[in-house]
Amino acid sequence: MPAPGSPTARLRRFVKVGLVVLLLLGVLPLSASGLAPGRQPGAEPAARKLGDRVTFGAYVDGMTHDPALLDGFEDLVGHDAGIASYYWGYGDVFPGPTELAFADGGRRRVLLSWDMGPTRFASWSNGEHDAYLDTLVAAARAYPYDVYVRPWPEMNGDWQTFQPTRPGAAPREHGGSYAEFKKAWRHVVTYFRARGADNVKWVFNPTTDVYAETTDVRRIWPGRRYVDVLGLDGFNWGSDTTWGRWQGFERIFGPQYDRLTRLHPTAPVWVCEVGSKEPRKDDGAPADSSRSKAQWVRDALATRRFPRIEALVWFQADKERDWRVDSSPGSLRALREGL
Template sequence: MVRLGAWVEGMDADPSVLDRYAEQLGVPMDIAGIFRGPDDDWPYPGDVELGEGRTLLVSWHLDEKADMAGWAAGDQDGWLREAAARIQGHGGPVVLRPWAEMNGDWVGFQPTPRGAAPRPRGGTYEEFIGAWRHVVETVRSCGVTNVKWAFNPTADTYPQTTPRRGPLPG
């Protein structure tokens, strides 16, 4: 089954923008792509409407809370448990993609090979894998049942990008 989704400018403030976009295309939007950061108290009220009959696909930018070693060590577990409760309270299906496009050189959380100069909020491949797994395990341990996880590197490949297989969390 192929499911179509999108992020459309203005849909956070007015979820009907996504519906109008779907009407223009003549196909339903099964997925609402949204971007949330660590200081966003989401799901927003509009996320409930965006998620009605859809899956919320969340690019979850966690980089401002801690670096990869800090996430892996559990430095943000209290905050993460609060976020997990809000996500569970949303009730609808959610796909979380933490650190989306993490292998791009335009993000400060890009993992780098051991011995390479680290990015400001990045770490080694091993630290990224540890952080990613810790976030998933912590959310799951809170009994959150409406979340699936997406490892989402960029498909761009040039010398400054991290190879996709390097930090694959499994």
């Protein structure tokens, strides 16, 4: 920094005064002056609309038993499903013939939710499941494409029996502590990589929930070396008989997106599950009569709030709510137009 009153300092003051005069005269645009408060170094660039740039994919209820259901979904929405998403559990062996079928010669990426079963985190890090991991490693090395795996999906949720708990808290039925979760995650990832199964890409996938009873993802983050993709599951549940409210896409995803992207400054973000209820009554819940699922979909696909979201996977199932995109003609039309 030049000393006050030095020739350099006087020159800088002279240049600043000159710039201000030019701005007042309208000779120099503010953006060219260097005085405007622009985007800070390292800040995310402005994004195009979400629907214009994401890889769109889906989980379609029953698709693992009838793969043609995903093809039918593509016809329904008038858009290719670039990601096939579905669910495996402890003891299942993957990737294999099912993944090859859904990959369709490499046209699609396969995203697998991997429920690790009724196990404690420590049992993974101490090697109790290494024989099972050996089977998965062999399958992955024989598989010709990348496969995206989300272990312990939605691990932050207080409804999960394996939700990591803070030291001193009452332990969950399965799972373990924050530290044990991180150790287990690192063990599984390292085990695959050390044996040449580099085509398995690891998706750290909490839900968007950040209320007090959930686990703060910053407490269980395993480190950027062990994560390839940041995943988020989020739904607009609307009103229930005892809880809930209608929430837009930005409100649902914003807080957790911000936490995750600070943990890893470069990893892509995938919305691994998303859906919205209809404003009509579901399961006895009061109607959100002033709302519109079609508008919810339209707003979601038009947002520019999340520049690092690269994939959007629709949860096409009638489950706790009718999450299906074709639950109404307007909702389906909004998706088709928004992509």
